[in-house]
Amino acid sequence: LYLRHGFSHESSKQTRIPTWKKRSPRSLWSFVTMDKGGKKTKKLEELKFDNLVLRALPIDKDKRNIPRSPVPEACFSIVDPTPIKEPILVSASLDALSIVDIDAGEVKRADFPEYFCGNKILPGARPAAHCYCGHQFGYFSGQLGDGATMYLGEIINSKGERWEIQFKGAGKTPYSRTADGRKVLRSSIREFLCSEAMAGLGIPTTRAPTCITSEKSTVIRDVFYDGNPEAEQCTVITRLAKSFLRFGSFEIVKEEDPVTKRSGPSAGNKKVLMALLEHTIKTYYPSIWESMADNANDATSTYLRFYKQVVVNTAQLVASWQCVGWCHGVLNTDNMSILGITIDYGPYGFMERTDKDYICNGSDNDGRYTYGKQPAMCRWNCEKLAEAIQMAVPLEESKKVLEETWDATYKSAYYGKMKLKLGLGEGSVSKEEASLIDSLLDTMQESSADFTISFRLLSGFVRALSQEISGTSSSEKSTTEAFLEAMIKETLTPYEEILESMKPRMAMNQIQMLVMMARQQPFMLQRFPHLMSDLRKLKQLDEFQKISEEKRAESNREKWSSWLGKYRSRILQIVAAESKKYDGNVFSRIASSMDSHNPKYILRNYMLQDAISRAETHDYSGVEALLQLVRDPYAQEPAKNIKDLMSKEVLEKYRKRAPKEATKIRVT
DSSP states (O other), rough: OEESSOHHHHHHHHOOOOOBBOTGGGGGGGOOOOOOTOOOOBOGGGGGOOOOHHHSSBSOOOOSSOSOOOOOOOOOOOOOOOSSSSSEEEOOHHHHHHTBBBBBGGGTTTTHHTTTSSSSSSSSOEEEOOEEEEEEEEEEEEOOEEEEEEEEEEEEEEOOEEEEEEEEOOOOOOOOOTSSSSHHHHHHHHHHHHHHHHHHTTOBOBOEEEEEEEEEEEEOOOSSSSSOOEEEEEEEEEESSOOOBBBBHHHHOOOOOOTTTOTTTTTHHHHHHHHHHHHHHHHHHHHHHHHHHTTTTHHHHHHHHHHHHHHHHHHHHHHHHHHHHHSOOOOOGGGOOOTTTTTOOOSSOOOOOOTTOOOOOOOTTOOOTTTTTHHHHHHHHHHHHHHHTTTTHHHHHHHHHHHHHHHHHHHHHHHHHHHTTTTOSSSOOOHHHHHHHHHHHHHHHHHOOOOOOOHHHHHHHHHHHHHHTTTOOSSOOOOOHHHHHHHHTBOOOHHHHHHHTTSOOOOOHHHHHHHHHHHHTTHHHHOOOHHHHHHHHHHHHHHHOOOOOOOHHHHHHHHHHHHHHHHHHHHHHHHHHHTTTTTHHHHHHHHHHHHHOOOOOOOHHHHHHHHHHHHTTOHHHHHHHHHHHHHHHHHHOOHHHHHHHHHHHHHHHHSSOGGGGGGGGGEE
């Protein structure tokens, strides 16, 4: 994963960094408290490992820990981490560590970083690498696997829950192909922080207990693809989930693909597939497995129920993403969890300016994984899963389940969450409410409004409406007029910034030359993948410039005024149904509920880059500050420990739209 900027390699080192309050490493832990719920916490040596998956699924018979393909008839290969020199703790999520009962005080141990980078192995753990395949950008790629990730083991916590813990960046495995099995500071900080940010948002996700780096062990990376490679710090994060099995885990039995001519390493091996299905259903979908006892002669129905539940979980997950404006960036089948949780944080991005065609991954030149296409792509991946298990479940039956389940589940989850964001209450969505929600998203896109801030501000509209109805408002303007001014000032992207974002990466003379060449030799398009992306941008730019800045501003005001009028009427209907005299307490309850579903802070790319830039100078306090900020993104006021770590000016800056220069940041 690379962060790329629109400015030169040299100038990137001089990016302005916000003012943080200086804290010593020890003082970062001044807010740590023991578990107040009475839960017994443990020292590292007391963790209870039970590595079930290594007993339940076939293990690679070849013990060589060298990149090789295929690795047949195996779901895991036993491996050993490669040590790093003088590991340093960048940050630790005490919330994530508490899931497996690790005492907060353990973080202060001198050898804590050693255990969480792979230099030392926790008692009972057994590192291994998982073999899986994947459809990448629509094409079957054959064997992939854990090229930089290692299963460490499964911990049974005090609740009796089974949690798998992983290393990411701990060295080569049989699935590393031509890579070195390492991760660097940039990508590791991004995954560490977003894992915890998604948890704070209430979205199903893997967790990230720790981020460990070394200022002595480095790898070479060409950050800007400009022929100027640099040495970067080796960094290891730990990841936590009930399981990291994914759609691609089942694709290892896929026969030769008719397009790519590639097959899974265990192609046609039904025994391997049945072992995967049995372990997955028995361990992670126990209620479905138990029902098999009543229908011992009809295993197909059990597998269908399992498949349907995976479809439901996936549809609900992507609905959650859409409702916070989050894009995954690489929705390949190998990045889709069999449990319906968010996994593999790479070139992700929170959408800032509302745009259904938003692409967070700078390498996605064809726009396959745009914000608006995510639900369709996840559905497509579910279809690929159906194909992967067809030796156990007839394909026509699983496809029928997908057809009958996906749309209804997704729409119910999506509109249900959107209703809560708008204060429209729980329950099924009416046609009028669905229209109100859809027209809001249209208005936000047409006016280039910031996705997160627009939703957050709407609770203020409800509170102001309460004052207007009760006659206690001090404003001479109507609620709609006053809100429009705030909306335009705080959420709408300035005209010049929109123009800047639509500019193509290549110079016009280069584009014209390549278009001429492509007309004669179409294969040239494959050699210059950025060309199609730039041509789309030019078309957007042409359409955008047809309307003057003044007319666009007038149109935006009219669209928002029209939508707010409809929204005002719907809120008043809801309040009237609960209170004959438009009780202010009802307005207040609705507004507070909205705040609990619309985050005040999200991990914008420039915020991450601020923390990364500091970390690359060996100052890791910015990572810790962001970690604490995203733990509770819905809070009206940041907790005291956040104010201790981050200045008031920075907090205010991070609440607002990203600065203009942030548009130059590209993640690939």
